[in-house]
Amino acid sequence: LAKTTQPISMDSYEGQEVNITCSHNNIATNDYITWYQQFPSQGPRFIIQGYKTKVTNEVASLFIPADRKSSTLSLPRVSLSDTAVYYCLVGILSGTYKYIFGTGTRLKVLA
Amino acid sequence: NAGVTQTPKFQVLKTGQSMTLQCAQDMNHNSMYWYRQDPGMGLRLIYYSASEGTTDKGEVPNGYNVSRLNKREFSLRLESAAPSQTSVYFCASSDRGRNEKLFFGSGTQLSVL
Numbered sequence: 001l002a003k004t005t006q007p008i009s010m011d012s013y014e015g016q017e018v019n020i021t022c023s024h025n026n027i028a029t030n031d032y033i034t035w036y037q038q039f040p041s042q043g044p045r046f047i048i049q050g051y052k053t054k055v056t057n058e059v060a061s062l063f064i065p066a067d068r069k070s071s072t073l074s075l076p077r078v079s080l081s082d083t084a085v086y087y088c089l090v091g092i093l094s095g096t097y098k099y100i101f102g103t104g105t106r107l108k109v110l111a
Numbered sequence: 112n113a114g115v116t117q118t119p120k121f122q123v124l125k126t127g128q129s130m131t132l133q134c135a136q137d138m139n140h141n142s143m144y145w146y147r148q149d150p151g152m153g154l155r156l157i158y159y160s161a162s163e164g165t166t167d168k169g170e171v172p173n174g175y176n177v178s179r180l181n182k183r184e185f186s187l188r189l190e191s192a193a194p195s196q197t198s199v200y201f202c203a204s205s206d207r208g209r210n211e212k213l214f215f216g217s218g219t220q221l222s223v224l
Contacts, residue, residue: 032210043115043201043215044154087153089213096161097209099144100170101154 004088004102011108018075020105022088025069033064033071036087038104044087048073075107083109113137117202117216124192124223132187132219134202142205143185144213145169145177147198154201160185192223 005023012018024033032051036044048055050062050071061074075082087104091097118133136143141162146154146169156169158177166177174196176188185204189196200219205211 030209034210034212036213041199041218043203043218044213045215046212049210049212085153091209093209096159096165096167097142098156098159098167098169099213100156101146103153 003100004090006086006088006102006105008103009106009108011110012078013110014079015077018078018082018107018109020073020075020086020088020107021070022073022102023070024088024090027068027090028093031090033062033068034089035060035062035071035073036089038085038087047086078107078109080109080111083107115202115204115214115216117200117219119219120217121220122222124189124221126193126223128192128223129188129190130192131189132200132202132221133184134186134216135184136202136204136214137183138204138206138214139182140204140206140214141182142207142211143179144203144205145175145185145187146201146203147171147196148201148218149198157187157200192221194223197221197223 034049035047038044048062055062063072085104115136144159145157148154160166160179163182178186202216203213
């Protein structure tokens with residue numbers, strides 16, 4: 001089954017902008033890209049979702065090029081509390097629709 | 112509004128014992144999912160239910176059974192627990208499945224000795 005591909009880990013310093021790129025070469029025409037954040041001992045929580053171009057909310061921005069084979073989550077001015085695992089998710093239609101998580105990107109924000 | 116509720120939060124089993132993990136959502140969602148997460152790893156899909164009355168296998172279904180009891184509840188059963196099933200189990204739900212947000216429970220930490 002097709003999965004997304006992300007860097008395993010990233011380090012950043014407080015106040016910096018962090019960009020995490022995800023590859024999803026087999027994304028279907030009708031599918032959106034969704035990003036989740038997971039803190040230790042908690043379930044993942046929704047951050048942002050987009051279909052193409054750029055989406056921005058109060059937490060992050062999502063950049064999606066025209067071919068939609070990749071996407072970039074941008075976290076502006078990160079703080080220590082942004083230390084978490086970030087997952088890029090694209091659904092898979094195989095019979096019925098389901099979500100297969102990739103490995104995620106473990107972001108560590110340093111003081 | 113509780114969202115997705117999982118019980119129990121912690122469980123210790125001996126090899127060969129059986130148990131059922133319970134999940135309930137109060138958002139009137141159609142789709143529900145069970146994932147497991149091993150230490151330092153990503154989430155792996157065990158089973159899912161696209162709608163009431165239907166269930167399908169995910170990536171790692173062996174050793175598990177599920178029941179979509181009604182629209183609210185989706186249970187995961189381990190018939191004969193094995194140490195390899197030691198993991199954190201997360202239940203999630205979404206409205207209709209495609210391009211919908213997943214809402215997760217807080218997880219069940221299961222240890223099989």
